[in-house]
């Protein structure tokens with residue numbers, strides 16, 4: 764990993780990734796990095812669901828497309844086509860669930876933040892290994908059928924994101940970054 768990895772790191776949008784499978788040893792390394800996050804009280808209030816191979820197409824067809832058509836019965840075929848291939852844009856997708864536990868003093872907010880940290884570690888690790896990767900929620904992260912399919916508890920757990928991992932087809936352009944003066948204050 765280069766010295767300036769964190770100051771240069773960039774996501775690559777899912778539609779620009781190439782979806783060949785991800786090397787097993789790399790995927791394992793990414794997963795291990797994902798679960799090595801700050802976690803107040805070591806509660807492990809998150810779950811990772813690894814989706815690859817035929818499972819990508821199965822979820823696209825059985826969950827994403829079906830739910831989309833249920834909600835948009837008169838939608839154009841061209842939009843249905845997009846929905847039918849969402850996860851198949853990647854070689855592997857890691858769904859991260861925020862799965863909080865009851866705790867007398869550690870707030871829910873902190874457990875949810877830790878789940879975001881899992882997403883960021885997965886993303887950074889994948890990018891540090893040279894993969895194209897993106898953190899997406901899109902509409903289906905807010906769909907209860909999807910949540911239940913992934914093993915989540917509807918009404919309690921939330922989908923923090925889907926980490927798409929694929930192969931680079933080109934180097935990304937830089938995107939608009941915040942003006943440091945607008946967001947950083949020194950006291």
Ligand SMILES: Cc1cc2nc3c(=O)[nH]c(=O)nc-3n(C[C@H](O)[C@H](O)[C@H](O)COP(=O)(O)O)c2cc1C
Nearest residue numbers: 772773774775776897898899900901902923924938
């Ligand atoms: C929680 C979360 C959800 C996101 N969901 C989407 C999304 O649904 N669609 C989208 O185009 N970008 C989404 N993004 C933004 C992309 O990940 C985007 O590529 C990213 O902001 C680029 O940042 P980077 O180059 O610094 O990694 C999301 C980001 C976060 C943190």
